[in-house]
Amino acid sequence: MTNKAVARQLALTADLIELTGGNPFRARAYASGARTVERLEAPVATLAASGELSGVKGIGKGLVADIEELLASGTLASTDALLQSLPPGLPEVMRVKGLGVKKVRTLWQDAGVTSLDQLEGAAVSGRLAELPGFGAKTVQNLLDAIEHLKAYRGKAHLRDAVGPALAVRQRLRAAGLRADLAGAVRRQCNVVDALDLLAVGTPAQIAEALGGGRAEADRVEGAIPLGLPLTVFAATAQTYGRVLWERTGPREHVDAFTEAHGAPTDVAEEQEVYTAAGLHPIPAPLRDDPHWLTVAREPLPTLVRTGDLxxxxxxxxxxxxxxxxxxxxxxxxxxxxxxxxxxxxxxxxxxxxxxxxxxxxxxxxxxxxxxxxxxxxxxxxxxxxxxxxxxxxxxxxxxxxxxxxxxxxxxxxxxxxxxxxxxxxxxxxxxxxxxxxxxxxxxxxxxxxxxxxxxxxxxxxxxxxxxxxxxxxxxxxxxxxxxxxxxxxxxxxxxxxxxxxxxxxxxxxxxxxxxxxxxxxxxxxxxxxxxxxxxxxxxxxxxxxxxxxxx
Structure with missing residues (x-):
């Protein structure tokens, strides 16, 4: 994780502590730690590995342990617990421009606002103007901010989605389950609207590995702090390759392949879906462009890598x-x-x-x-x-x-x-x-x-x-x-x-x-x-x- 990514997680933790009425000194410690990490010139991961992080002014023993947990797993158990304690729609309210943590807490505790739709309704009805600190201009600015946010509702930059997705994969693998990214994150879409993964196991086993979630017939559903839905699909060792291919998508690629080559049979490895049809495997990032399916009988190009730069x-x-x-x-x-x-x-x-x-x-x-x-x-x-x-x-x-x-x-x-x-x-x-x-x-x-x-x-x-x-x-x-x-x-x-x-x-x-x-x-x-x-x-x-x- 980069310094900015670690700082964002610490700042989020500070906001959640304040929002839930936690210890204000603890909240300030996380907020201060976030600012310190963001200003570091050396990578925080390097300082943690060398043991020098504890010598940085403003980073106490507790924060050192939290940062090490973040670097190891991509998430903080304490932050996840705070998020789980909130009404599901409240994290999205926190993203509205012009709303600080104090105002979000006021909306939640005094007006019962726990979602973006409720916030918009309270603003339009005039209920919001009755609260302290919510004058007419503030309310209009909030309505403008809500409209802007709704235009991009339920979407996130790839950069912000990758970390949480990898953290979920880490948990699944730590529980001994084979697991991989799927969906838009695996296809490296610039903007994503969901986190999809695949794991070998029953929904009950997957939910246990995640420490929660709603188990359905072939999946476990949940959410992440970005407000994106999280779905971990279940597969067996024998169906893993086919299901990974299907759940990586996109639907247009799956349908075009099926129309041209028939529905794939169960396979353990995804590349077998393509080789069985006489095609070269198509890397997940390329599958949004139908061109590559039409030329896959010939070897596909070797894609540029970061190490090539x-x-x-x-x-x-x-x-x-x-x-x-x-x-x-x-x-x-x-x-x-x-x-x-x-x-x-x-x-x-x-x-x-x-x-x-x-x-x-x-x-x-x-x-x-x-x-x-x-x-x-x-x-x-x-x-x-x-x-x-x-x-x-x-x-x-x-x-x-x-x-x-x-x-x-x-x-x-x-x-x-x-x-x-x-x-x-x-x-x-x-x-x-x-x-x-x-x-x-x-x-x-x-x-x-x-x-x-x-x-x-x-x-x-x-x-x-x-x-x-x-x-x-x-x-x-x-x-x-x-x-x-x-x-x-x-x-x-x-x-x-x-x-x-x-x-x-x-x-x-x-x-x-x-x-x-x-x-x-x-x-x-x-x-x-x-x-x-x-x-x-x-x-x-x-x-x-x-x-x-x-x-």
């Missing part, structure tokens, strides 16, 4: 809106086994993110030169590329003049403002940008934020055609809220010869770890290491960048 080229530092210095970010990249780092702080027009002026860009270039020289003096084989994430202005022009762009090693062009565009306007703006001879990579092509904001409409085919014409790579931004380029267009990019650049868009050292989510989405799109720009060596990437420069 040699570097990262879209990252930020304290020069703009990052949390760590250039040297700190580069050293963190080196610690993760990477061999190069592209610094791409924001350009001058994005003042909200402290975009760099022309003079500040000159200073940035000098910092990169000095750091490359320092690494060379230290005998360190690591290269820093001087770049910028340059804003695409409303007319498609670049935020910096060409004479500055020409001096940079790389240019990532992105839209950050003016999202209210028609598809034609957005496409023309982006096509104009990638036509600039100094643009190397198109950054997060649609500007979307999953479960928060839809991206601007874009004719992906036209944009990718322009990228192919001008030799520009397209980014698959690995931030778990972006994952943009959408996986559905990865194959369209590679078929045009457009390299896909998996970048974490890291604004802090632990943000470098987000590459795993970009790789998961890239695998879903069928990306191979050969088509991954950041799988190239530093020399090969440098040669590619140099060859693209005019003149």
């Amino acid at each position: 040699r570097g990262t080229i879209h990252n930020h530092t304290t020069a703009s809106d990052g949390a760590h210095t250039l040297r700190e970010m580069c050293d963190a990249a080196r610690e993760r086994g990477l061999t190069y780092f592209g610094v791409c702080d924001h350009s001058r027009s994005l003042q909200i993110a402290h975009g760099l002026s022309l003079d500040e860009m000159e200073e940035q270039i000098a910092r990169v030169d000095a750091l490359n020289a320092a690494y060379a003096d230290e005998g360190v084989d690591f290269r820093v590329f001087a770049g910028s994430e340059v804003d695409i202005l409303s007319d498609g022009a670049m935020d910096y003049p060409d004479d500055l762009l020409a001096r940079l090693d790389l240019v990532v062009a992105s839209v950050h403002t003016g999202f209210s565009m028609t598809e034609d306007e957005a496409t023309a703006r982006v096509v104009a940008a990638v036509s600039n001879p100094y643009v190397d990579v198109l950054g997060h092509p649609t500007g979307r934020l999953l479960l928060r904001r839809e991206g601007y409409p874009l004719d992906h085919e036209a944009v990718l055609d322009a990228c192919a014409e001008h030799g520009v790579a397209v980014e698959l931004n690995a931030h778990p809220f972006r994952l943009d380029l959408d996986w559905r267009f990865v194959r369209a990019a590679t078929e045009r010869g457009v390299p896909v650049s998996i970048n974490p868009d890291a604004h802090a050292t632990d943000g470098l770890d987000d590459t795993r989510w970009g790789v998961a989405s890239a695998q879903k799109g069928g990306l191979t290491a050969a088509d991954s720009l950041t799988s190239r060596s530093a020399d090969d990437l440098g040669a590619w960048l140099t060859a693209r420069r005019p003149g």
Whole structure:
């Protein structure tokens, strides 16, 4: 688990203690511990393994034990117990923007509100306005927040679902049951609406291993803190492969396979479903794209892996809106086994993110030169590329003049403002940008934020055609809220010869770890290491960048 993931669990525990009327000193200890863990520069897992965690100020013996439990199992038994004590709909109420723990407790204890629907009803009926601290403006803001939350109700980012899913699998396996992920999490969908797993055993045995849940004829049902339903399906050793295939889905894949090859028989291993039909096994992430079922008589591509990435080229530092210095970010990249780092702080027009002026860009270039020289003096084989994430202005022009762009090693062009565009306007703006001879990579092509904001409409085919014409790579931004380029267009990019650049868009050292989510989405799109720009060596990437420069 990352520092942020551990901090989120500790903060949740603090909120639950306060919500249930627990010891306020204990709640504050968890809240303080969460803040401390989030600010740690070293991975909390490393500190725990070395025994140094107990020496961190603000982390007492009790918290050390809890953090070790989190690192070992992905969950806290005490947190799970608190969640089980709540009305089932209350965790969703806690997610409403503008509601702190104190207000949620007031709603629960004084107004009997235990679900999102009840909250909305109380707001509309006027009951909410009768409570202290719920004035007319607050109530209207809550109604707006509820509407927004309901639009994405029952959904979560893959990043947030994987941890709880793996924790459930760990419990099942610890009880001696064969168990695997299934459903949308196994298929590595960007957004999931349920946690599905499969285990060998009876529903009663599975429920016992989980420490609870509702046992049905062929499954055990429950829920997790995200508000997602949890289902663990039961199978025998003899049916495991077939049931895993069926429960991994999606339904469209299962139906198309069955129509073409007939219903599979019971098999112990999932790959036998495909081999019995004369097909090569189709990895779970690929099954949402019907293309792969039509070509599975031939060997399928070897999908890119996190270990294939040699570097990262879209990252930020304290020069703009990052949390760590250039040297700190580069050293963190080196610690993760990477061999190069592209610094791409924001350009001058994005003042909200402290975009760099022309003079500040000159200073940035000098910092990169000095750091490359320092690494060379230290005998360190690591290269820093001087770049910028340059804003695409409303007319498609670049935020910096060409004479500055020409001096940079790389240019990532992105839209950050003016999202209210028609598809034609957005496409023309982006096509104009990638036509600039100094643009190397198109950054997060649609500007979307999953479960928060839809991206601007874009004719992906036209944009990718322009990228192919001008030799520009397209980014698959690995931030778990972006994952943009959408996986559905990865194959369209590679078929045009457009390299896909998996970048974490890291604004802090632990943000470098987000590459795993970009790789998961890239695998879903069928990306191979050969088509991954950041799988190239530093020399090969440098040669590619140099060859693209005019003149």
